[in-house]
Amino acid sequence: MTDAILLIHTEVLNGMSASPRHFQKWAEVAAEEDFPDADLSEETFRVRLTEEAAHGGAFVALWSRALTAWDFAEDPRWSPETAPRTDDRRNAVYHRLRFGADLRKALDAIVPVAHVPGVAVIAREHIPWYTSERAAARSFYWQAYDHKLREKGWPEASIASLDQASRAVVERLVDPEQSGFRQAKGLVVGYVQSGKTANFTGVIAKAIDAGYRLVIVLGGTLNLLRAQTQRRLDMELIGQENILRGADLSDVDSLVGIDYVGDDADWPQFVRHGGRPSVQRAFDIERLTTRDKDYKSLDRGIRTLEFEKREPTLPLYDPANLHYAAARVMVVKKNKSVLTKLVKDLKQVHGILGELPALIIDDESDQASVNTSNPEKWQKGATERTAINSLISQLLRLLPRGQYVGYTATPFANVFVDPGDAHDIFPSDFLISLPRPEGYMGVQDFHDFDSTVKGPERTVANSQEKAYVRGICGDGGDRLQEAMDSFVLTGALKLFRTDHGVPDGPFRHHTMLVHESVRTRDHAVLADQINAMWHQAGYTSTEGHGRLAALWESDFAAVSSARAADLPNPASYDELRSYVSRARQLIGAGGNAVVIVNGDSDRYFEQLDLDFDRTPHVWKILVGGTKLSRGFTVEGLTVTYYRRTARQADTLMQMGRWFGFRPGYRDLVRLYIGREEQLTKTSTVDLYEAFEAICRDEELFRQQLAQYAELIDGKPQVTPAQVPPLVAQHLPWVKPSARNKMFNAELVEIRSPGKPIEPAAYPTDPGALYRNTERWSPLLQAIPAQSVDLTDRFVGGNGSDWSFQARTVRVGHAELLAVLNGLEWEREGIFRPHLSYLAQLDGRLATVDEWLVIAPQLTHDNRVEASVLDSSPLSLVRRRRQDSKPSFSRISSVEHLRAALHLIEAAADAPTNALVGPRTGVALLYPVVDGKNEADVRAAVQLGKADPSKVVMAFTLVPPKSAIDSTRRLVRFQAKDSRHADDAIISAPRVP
Template identity: 25%
Template sequence: MANTIEVINPVHNPNQIKIGDRTVAFMQSQTKLDEDSKDIIIEEAIKILSHCTIPGRKGHITNIAVGYVQSGKTLSFTTLTALAADNGYRMVIYLTGTKNNLQSQTSERLRNDLKTDEGDDYIIVDTNESIFAVDDIYNILETGPEVLLFPILKHHLHINRLADIFSAPTLVTKVKQCGVLIIDDEADQSSFNTYARKNASKPEWEEDDFSRTYSSILNLKKSLPSHSYIQYTATPQAAFLIDSNDILSPTYHTVLTPGKGYTGGKFFFKNQDLQLISIIPDTEVYHYKENPLTSVPDSLSRALQEFLISVAIVVLIQKREKYLSMMIHVDGRCDTNIKFATWAQCTKQNWINALGGPADDFGTQIVRDSFKPAYNSITKYMTDIPSFDEVMGTLIRAMVRTKVHLVQSKGGTVAEQGISWESEKGHILVGADMLNRGFTIEHLSMSYMPRTTKGKSNADTIEQRCRFFGYKLNYIDICRVYLSTKSLIEYNDYVDHEENLRAKLNQYESLAEFSKHSNAMLLADTLNPTRSNILSSKLVRSKLSGWKQMISLDCYQENKQRIHDLLKSMDGKFKNCPDYDGNIIRNHRFAYVQVDEFIDFFKHISYGDVPNITRRNITIQYLIHLRDSMNIKYVRLYEISYQAKKLDDLR
């Protein structure tokens, strides 16, 4: 597998980026935004684009946009798409997520927001459908003004298929001339090499296992001589902690501003006016081995009652919203999801049956009275409160018009196209991974989340489960979140970390400056920053011993010039190695080079395969360690058999 040349070309001057017809048209379509909000979104899109490779210039760059969970990152990269189209970029690729529902969600939003079916500005290309994709792409790039949009699944088969299309002989020359953006939505999920720790004890990188998505992204980058790779995420810990020389490590960053009315971590966990968090007792925190509950826990019953009363009041009586949603997120096991979905459905049906009995029936009265605490709780912050009797008069209809969805790949009830939100008054979604990062649960008001870990949780993982963040001020009075005590502590600590991180990022232009001056990646002892399998360890002992020839035929000319420039700068500094016994093949020479000078040189030596890329990065990482911890100032550089051929030929 080959990689693009690792040269960062001059980026845009922000003042030269124009706001053209496509950007203006898109902003005008966002009728819910005020002018100040539109200005901020455009300003941040200009900043991102100013750090991108100029269309047609050979090279690539990686940047990152950091937002909040559920804060409008899709709006940001759609604005960036329109702005890129106004500034000469012809193709935008979206790595939409690892689940089909995320790809469908992103494709639909692009189709609606950019009006791809109505004009001549954009074409969404489905590379899965057409066997003539190469011809279709070539014809548009050659003759039309349209910008090609490629929303694809973040899966190695889909990414490699697109890389193969761009590598087709018909397209190679045309692609070189194009400005291309690769937008990696939820970039910290699946994109990085997740086998770094596993590989650490293997003696050779050729034996390593490189995660297939990571390898396919490198393959895609190799197929695009001029491109910019933009990571979008609310949890950038992984991107900041991987080695700075990794191809997916960002150079520049942009902190995205949430829109007005956003309710995020600070609102839910640091709010002194609204107490929106309820605690799930430890005895009711489900674990399939250690606490396999055999009946519906009281906290789940209470959450269901509060949610159904919310539907009755907000949707049926007050008509503030067309529908509301509830999320039940327990663990990643299919059998667990089925159990909780069954509990939710059966509990709801039992209440329907009981409340449908005669008003003077003792059993009916007991069930009716059981809803009073939920009614009192859910109306605590409400104005114009309907009476308990009025609510109970509509509650059966609210329950009948509330549907339980099992959201998982095996045996789930949610079709590929997603949920028809407006078809019901209430939705109860039960699932795990498919309800994680990237997936938007419309009008989510109730979250029941007993999922936790015995040890430290990963900060980025738990944060991405916060589907309850978003723009909810219209019904924030009935929003509730049920968590374990451990999770509540972790989320409070994460909010402190997140706000500190964003403040520090805003102080520096590049991540190099941020890394040099900031300690914002520090976390409370309750959390790990990210999953450990992307972080390397035990590399020096196992892999940085002995000699290794590192050949790069893919990048031969570029590397030859860099080596020539280095040797020329060292004229007069070399010393011959003694005792070569007249054998010119053994006639070597060496010179001392400052560590920083050599690191700068080695960073720009390009390799066309993952093992050598990794070997180079880890070597640099170790040299930095030696420089900083052991005060090593020089490396000894050898030129092997320097007289075996004419010097110019060697160089």
């Protein structure tokens, strides 16, 4: 039976791809000839939506795609005043469609607006070429990839976000039809295990559609990782017809040597193009590598890399040739031998390389690719490179039309590459930060960054740490048995959910990761220990079931009830008993529940049988070290046991294998991580806090990229060459690869209207601390003795968000600036960019009349109060400096900072605010004592007076939102040598 309504709506929406219009009128025109009796009323429309909502029919899918496309449109002519992915944009769409309130409500319920951020782009100005019209005209492989993602069940918003992000990369490459030579180099920053491969697959699809004819993917340092990337591209982009190359599936002899056919259960799911693309007015893709074979010296000679021209007298990049030539794709290891063969073959190609638009995708581009050779040891005037970096450099020299795009989750090594080296991989053209994808379980899901819920009031429902993190304390037992019990129990829960119809099941893989050391001999000892525990655990005994039942009751029942009430959960442990037996069998299959992962060779990994793509089920406990930290995605990871200490921030972040997508079992994830463990006789380490500090810094870096990505008068605020000084300033935990990879750009000003300024690197010298405290003395003595309850002022009387006592005083801007100008710092110049900004708030840039100084009073019973240079008694605050560094990890507490930001926001929105006006800033002031416990704080006080040489007068400033000029520029740089303003070759000052 013909579905008239679906056909009418499809025709109308196809005609509205450019912009939404009066839907009823268009529908009547579409129905007039073929379906004159169709009911086109909004009520019928609404009922049809409601009926299909539960099972997601074609009608709902049609409208989901249309609304999402309009929601994501960038600067559409039909609604230039609304921002993408906002309620305002959706309302503008409804207004143009002329929809009534009831229909709008139904659509919003079924297709809610995806309030997700877009990509943040820091880039040099480029010549626009990848227009919407050009992208739509040639989109064969992108459409195939788009269709595959829908088959896999990707939500419309996720596909639209990927479309936007991949377009942002492709449009900053050089036009492949351009006659002149130019190479673009960029870096795409994602999250650990967040789907970067999906992004660069989309980039490749769009790039080859546009005309790029050689794609080289540098896919990891192990063949296992390379093969995973190859299979992903083959399955989702290249497709069956290009893999078969004319072979007949019914002819066994013709399939000899063709991978996937017959030994890969997912072969039927590989993309199908409906025939060879070259006979469908598109072009074929020739694979120069396969699933099992990395790049080898070409068997048929260099002819494999030669391109036939349709018009021999015209260059390859001419449209008459380019769009009829087959594309070559290869996925190669970052291996000296492999890349040497590729470079050697390319050197034998004569003439055509100068006409060949090529794209190099470098996955995990901060691993192996970066030149780590020490410039101090170079011969004068010569650049010495490490092996892989040298070979990538040679590829770029051989491919003058080659574009380089690196992908990483830890970008700092890449952005510190010398941009003055034209043949290196510095992302001189663009740096793109991908948004956190929907459904991703990342750092925010394991830390309570912005929670205002006080410690005793935190529960598994309102605290991420309470729900997912289990601390391993040095004196509280290693909890390894509990972690292994959690692994068995969560396996049983996955099996239970599969049998009870969970949408994301069945769960193919189920893994636990244990990481305590980088030493391989330690891994063997630990694996033996876990194996012994496994065989002694008695999971089929009364004791074993009792232990699991207690763990279910004390932990998982409450978390699953609070976090996954919509998923199937057992009413009691008794419902899980039979599933525990099945989970135990799966984990112990093959006679061993534990797999050690620490080898260096491909042969070693082939013996492990850990190919998550080709192995039907991997239910194992993995014990390993750094080999698990790069590109190796541990599928089904549910329980992580992590005690290893890493000194480098990027190393620590890459070990965050517990980040990723956890569909259907997000509530079951557990992280057992070291807390306050003894590192040496004199120091302890808290891995969880270390992760939190690093992740805060990384998130701040991403936020600032997004902030600086906004164009001012159509021009970028910063270019990629100016990013590294920002990294040095805002990431005190991250060590640059080398100081000589910094730049000759001096950061002279950072403007922070409505944003916190919180320096962290205070002096350690007692004399400097004393002098700083003296400079604060006039202001300290002005602070009154009585405390104020600020709660009602902040939250309008309900007292629900913040409640703390503080002593406050108002000071003029010139008075505060006089104090700040005289302060000493651990490193000269670290506060100067902020001070330069603050100094201009006397009317030159903007006007700040006064500052409300807030000295919070601690509320806990053992607080220490003392006079500081004859001031009223103030609460002394304990903070710890980072190991071997002068910087504190943080200064302000979350609730105090949120209160300050609330005041600034309220003043901007309601200028009549009684406490803070639109030209008033807020300063949080803390007398800080560097110490491990409260005893250290009390030691700094004698007879009710604090020792000024032991107190750090620390502060956080939040200027009013009005403290900015009309240009809205946020940063300003100054070249050290004005004659070479565009050069960037030596270090900038380090800032907090």
